[in-house]
Amino acid sequence: MASTEEQAVAVTTNNDHLVQSEDPEHPANLIPELCRKFYNWGWVTGTGGGTSIRHGDHIFIAPSGVQKELIKSENIFVLQWPTKKYPAEERSYIRRPLKLNPSACTPLFLTAFENGAGCCIHTHSQWAVLVTLLVEREKGPDACFEISTIEQIKGIPRGKGKGMLGYYDTLSIPIIENTAFEENLTSGLEAAMKKYPDTYAVLVRRHGIYVWGDNVAKAKTQCESLDYLFQLAVEMHKLGLPWVK
Amino acid sequence: MASTEEQAVAVTTNNDHLVQSEDPEHPANLIPELCRKFYNWGWVTGTGGGTSIRHGDHIFIAPSGVQKELIKSENIFVLQWPTKKYPAEERSYIRRPLKLNPSACTPLFLTAFENGAGCCIHTHSQWAVLVTLLVEREKGPDACFEISTIEQIKGIPRGKGKGMLGYYDTLSIPIIENTAFEENLTSGLEAAMKKYPDTYAVLVRRHGIYVWGDNVAKAKTQCESLDYLFQLAVEMHKLGLPWVK
Amino acid sequence: MASTEEQAVAVTTNNDHLVQSEDPEHPANLIPELCRKFYNWGWVTGTGGGTSIRHGDHIFIAPSGVQKELIKSENIFVLQWPTKKYPAEERSYIRRPLKLNPSACTPLFLTAFENGAGCCIHTHSQWAVLVTLLVEREKGPDACFEISTIEQIKGIPRGKGKGMLGYYDTLSIPIIENTAFEENLTSGLEAAMKKYPDTYAVLVRRHGIYVWGDNVAKAKTQCESLDYLFQLAVEMHKLGLPWVK
Amino acid sequence: MASTEEQAVAVTTNNDHLVQSEDPEHPANLIPELCRKFYNWGWVTGTGGGTSIRHGDHIFIAPSGVQKELIKSENIFVLQWPTKKYPAEERSYIRRPLKLNPSACTPLFLTAFENGAGCCIHTHSQWAVLVTLLVEREKGPDACFEISTIEQIKGIPRGKGKGMLGYYDTLSIPIIENTAFEENLTSGLEAAMKKYPDTYAVLVRRHGIYVWGDNVAKAKTQCESLDYLFQLAVEMHKLGLPWVK
Numbered sequence: 001m002a003s004t005e006e007q008a009v010a011v012t013t014n015n016d017h018l019v020q021s022e023d024p025e026h027p028a029n030l031i032p033e034l035c036r037k038f039y040n041w042g043w044v045t046g047t048g049g050g051t052s053i054r055h056g057d058h059i060f061i062a063p064s065g066v067q068k069e070l071i072k073s074e075n076i077f078v079l080q081w082p083t084k085k086y087p088a089e090e091r092s093y094i095r096r097p098l099k100l101n102p103s104a105c106t107p108l109f110l111t112a113f114e115n116g117a118g119c120c121i122h123t124h125s126q127w128a129v130l131v132t133l134l135v136e137r138e139k140g141p142d143a144c145f146e147i148s149t150i151e152q153i154k155g156i157p158r159g160k161g162k163g164m165l166g167y168y169d170t171l172s173i174p175i176i177e178n179t180a181f182e183e184n185l186t187s188g189l190e191a192a193m194k195k196y197p198d199t200y201a202v203l204v205r206r207h208g209i210y211v212w213g214d215n216v217a218k219a220k221t222q223c224e225s226l227d228y229l230f231q232l233a234v235e236m237h238k239l240g241l242p243w244v245k
Numbered sequence: 246m247a248s249t250e251e252q253a254v255a256v257t258t259n260n261d262h263l264v265q266s267e268d269p270e271h272p273a274n275l276i277p278e279l280c281r282k283f284y285n286w287g288w289v290t291g292t293g294g295g296t297s298i299r300h301g302d303h304i305f306i307a308p309s310g311v312q313k314e315l316i317k318s319e320n321i322f323v324l325q326w327p328t329k330k331y332p333a334e335e336r337s338y339i340r341r342p343l344k345l346n347p348s349a350c351t352p353l354f355l356t357a358f359e360n361g362a363g364c365c366i367h368t369h370s371q372w373a374v375l376v377t378l379l380v381e382r383e384k385g386p387d388a389c390f391e392i393s394t395i396e397q398i399k400g401i402p403r404g405k406g407k408g409m410l411g412y413y414d415t416l417s418i419p420i421i422e423n424t425a426f427e428e429n430l431t432s433g434l435e436a437a438m439k440k441y442p443d444t445y446a447v448l449v450r451r452h453g454i455y456v457w458g459d460n461v462a463k464a465k466t467q468c469e470s471l472d473y474l475f476q477l478a479v480e481m482h483k484l485g486l487p488w489v490k
Numbered sequence: 491m492a493s494t495e496e497q498a499v500a501v502t503t504n505n506d507h508l509v510q511s512e513d514p515e516h517p518a519n520l521i522p523e524l525c526r527k528f529y530n531w532g533w534v535t536g537t538g539g540g541t542s543i544r545h546g547d548h549i550f551i552a553p554s555g556v557q558k559e560l561i562k563s564e565n566i567f568v569l570q571w572p573t574k575k576y577p578a579e580e581r582s583y584i585r586r587p588l589k590l591n592p593s594a595c596t597p598l599f600l601t602a603f604e605n606g607a608g609c610c611i612h613t614h615s616q617w618a619v620l621v622t623l624l625v626e627r628e629k630g631p632d633a634c635f636e637i638s639t640i641e642q643i644k645g646i647p648r649g650k651g652k653g654m655l656g657y658y659d660t661l662s663i664p665i666i667e668n669t670a671f672e673e674n675l676t677s678g679l680e681a682a683m684k685k686y687p688d689t690y691a692v693l694v695r696r697h698g699i700y701v702w703g704d705n706v707a708k709a710k711t712q713c714e715s716l717d718y719l720f721q722l723a724v725e726m727h728k729l730g731l732p733w734v735k
Numbered sequence: 736m737a738s739t740e741e742q743a744v745a746v747t748t749n750n751d752h753l754v755q756s757e758d759p760e761h762p763a764n765l766i767p768e769l770c771r772k773f774y775n776w777g778w779v780t781g782t783g784g785g786t787s788i789r790h791g792d793h794i795f796i797a798p799s800g801v802q803k804e805l806i807k808s809e810n811i812f813v814l815q816w817p818t819k820k821y822p823a824e825e826r827s828y829i830r831r832p833l834k835l836n837p838s839a840c841t842p843l844f845l846t847a848f849e850n851g852a853g854c855c856i857h858t859h860s861q862w863a864v865l866v867t868l869l870v871e872r873e874k875g876p877d878a879c880f881e882i883s884t885i886e887q888i889k890g891i892p893r894g895k896g897k898g899m900l901g902y903y904d905t906l907s908i909p910i911i912e913n914t915a916f917e918e919n920l921t922s923g924l925e926a927a928m929k930k931y932p933d934t935y936a937v938l939v940r941r942h943g944i945y946v947w948g949d950n951v952a953k954a955k956t957q958c959e960s961l962d963y964l965f966q967l968a969v970e971m972h973k974l975g976l977p978w979v980k
């Protein structure tokens with residue numbers, strides 16, 4: 001959702017050609033398609049959530065406060081990479097759609113890109129929110145979400161260049177506390193990434209999740225695998241089944 | 246669903262041009278598209294629910310007792326705005342499709358428009374119905390639905406011209422009792438709007454919800470955010486997690 | 491699902507023109523469209539369930555043992571109305587697609603048509619199955635499913651020519667015991683219809699539901715309203731909320 | 736998901752014509768369509784699961800580690816039948832798409848084909864995973880999943896050439912323990928098939944299910960019927976309703 005910080009950023013240019021491509025694999029075509037899928041899974045209803053893709057030295061970002069299933073290529077922001085995270089006014093936008101604001105998640109996406117990601121997805125998945133609440137109650141505010149010996153864990157990397165987790169491994173996703181303003185999550189996200197350098201995702205209590213990956217396919221399928229595990233974990237909890245064997 | 250009151254209203258005219266437009270953003274095109282989406286979310290199955298849009302001095306209303314996913318532009322009623330709420334016979338219909346009746350929610354939609362709304366949505370969402378029952382049992386018949394410190398709350402306005410709710414705010418949605426005839430909900434809705442002048446939604450016990458917004462996008466995304474919160478609240482209740490921190 | 495009884499019925503003719511029409515409202519076009527919707531709701535997966543429409547003196551029936559979301563107009567059986575229920579060999583088929591068998595629900599559909607229905611729908615909805623189990627445990631094998639004071643009840647007729655149920659009415663759906671062969675349900679269905687002459691639906695324990703209506707739109711929307719109520723009832727039971735106020 | 740074993744297999748040839756057909760019933764067209772459906776049911780998100788079809792002396796296999804809803808005909812592997820299960824390097828691939836790996840489930844699919852199947856489906860359905868956990872806790876590690884007197888059971892064969900299960904029969908699906916590497920499940924699958932020669936499916940604890948059938952339609956509808964029963968069983972368990980009458 002839009003913040004006043006973002007609204008202060010000036011329109012600098014309108015390089016429409018940056019978001020015009022016949023290639024379905026172009027980021028300006030992938031972002032609308034991904035957002036439609038995420039909407040249908042219930043991850044980004046009510047304009048929640050967002051998606052960003054790095055393509056060479058360009059960052060493509062979905063706009064803020066827009067119905068995610070209706071995003072068009074022409075609604076997409078483009079940043080020159082690298083760029084400043086703060087202050088927002090000095091970010092190097094090379095395309096800004098009129099009347100729209102870039103996602104308030106922008107500094108969080110940039111944090112993932114600094115970390116080598118090629119794509120970052122933010123959802124408000126209810127399963128993600130519920131596991132953050134269950135972990136807090138069962139294990140305290142500093143605990144991670146942990147689950148083990150479920151096949152789908154193999155869909156999550158063990159860390160950069162370390163291959164995928166194995167069936168007998170325990171998947172561990174850090175949880176950070178939510179903040180009043182989304183951009184203020186950035187320092188918490190950075191701290192979690194530093195503390196858990198192998199993670200490809202950070203849960204935000206009472207809010208949702210940030211998932212990234214080396215490229216679009218990896219970010220999306222890792223996001224799907226995690227959501228599968230969160231949903232399974234909630235159902236397991238209802239049935240009195242422990243998450244870690 | 247149709248009421249005898251509505252059935253008494255005479256066909257006055259058939260201004261077909263009012264519902265013919267190539268513009269996908271025209272109300273006569275938006276209402277069918279919204280109803281298809283709402284049907285797929287399970288909000289308006291069995292002909293339940295409805296949608297109305299104010300466009301300048303015209304009110305567009307989905308018909309009553311019709312399969313919501315099959316509504317066509319030509320099925321849409323148009324009222325001259327402003328118009329009488331009661332008696333229904335004296336409402337200024339400037340387009341009435343033959344053989345159809347306007348939504349029994351019409352006076353409720355008109356109440357929202359008198360309050361400045363640009364679009365009003367009525368759903369029979371099961372999550373909405375369940376929270377009305379849980380609130381009644383846990384907090385009594387006069388209590389509102391309340392939830393706090395969940396990110397999605399930021400999708401709901403604090404009140405007209407007051408910006409959006411913050412993460413630490415408590416969202417409060419009034420609940421009115423259902424009546425035998427839908428149009429008789431109007432006085433309850435008006436009373437709730439007077440008592441809670443900042444609300445953009447009213448729950449109806451054992452029935453569903455009315456949500457409105459300054460325009461179509463806001464009404465729809467507020468409706469999605471509320472439904473997300475109701476579903477989350479039901480799941481939180483099952484898991485023994487409190488709604489207000 | 492197919493039974494040996496059905497397989498014995500001989501192919502008598504192949505009046506292809508009976509299922510060829512450009513009119514989307516023609517039964518041969520409506521049955522495939524309805525079955526696709528029912529598949530997406532999870533009501534007829536695994537070839538379960540079926541649909542039949544009476545159109546003048548013709549009965550259109552979906553085939554047995556076929557993937558319901560893939561049914562084509564050319565797969566549809568046509569019976570001359572009236573026809574015999576038993577023995578199946580003497581039913582007046584005026585169109586039989588080669589290699590297919592008519593739905594094993596045929597005698598049950600015919601029972602609904604004898605009762606004045608224009609369309610009959612059979613689903614294996616899990617919510618329907620669960621309420622039959624909950625009613626049996628909570629109220630005994632002879633009890634009906636009953637629910638009251640829920641708005642969606644108004645989507646169900648009070649009886650033939652008696653208008654719709656009101657909000658304060660109690661909806662009552664009889665439940666019959668399942669049998670080893672689907673066609674043997676017929677006498678139980680007939681008995682339930684005789685005992686509850688106003689009902690438009692009969693639940694079958696551990697199996698699903700038969701819903702009918704004066705025409706296709708009514709049968710479909712009544713089926714949706716009932717399924718909404720069954721799902722709500724299961725969730726209410728989980729939350730300890732009584733079905734009848 | 737891909738394994739190192741599979742990655743060692745060399746590209747041998749590229750018979751593109753084997754996966755090019757205008758016939759929607761051709762395996763190279765059916766696999767993408769099935770995978771899209773399975774993705775929408777949530778069975779193969781995060782690149783989990785897979786599908787394989789035997790067509791004459793050709794085996795068509797979906798690739799590994801690919802977004803299942805995006806599979807195209809050109810992504811499909813073709814094996815000459817019969818072929819070796821082990822070592823993977825000696826399997827007779829007559830078509831290998833560049834840059835892709837065949838499903839790690841390949842030896843499991845081949846086991847089903849050796850057993851006479853025409854199609855084999857592997858899903859990570861959460862309902863399947865949950866029943867494996869409930870059976871283990873309630874009945875021990877050696878117990879099968881069992882359910883009786885539910886109509887949908889009639890969608891599952893009693894065994895090869897033995898017709899379908901009846902309503903009063905008890906459906907029994909063996910459960911094998913998961914292994915660190917998917918291909919190592921093969922011996923467990925073979926043992927389960929030997930011990931339960933009539934079964935058309937094997938559950939894998941904490942992983943999912945393998946379902947096969949004499950042809951594509953049977954494998955798919957049997958997979959749907961089983962998933963229906965697993966979901967129903969989980970809900971029955973939540974409601975305290977026993978699986979076997």
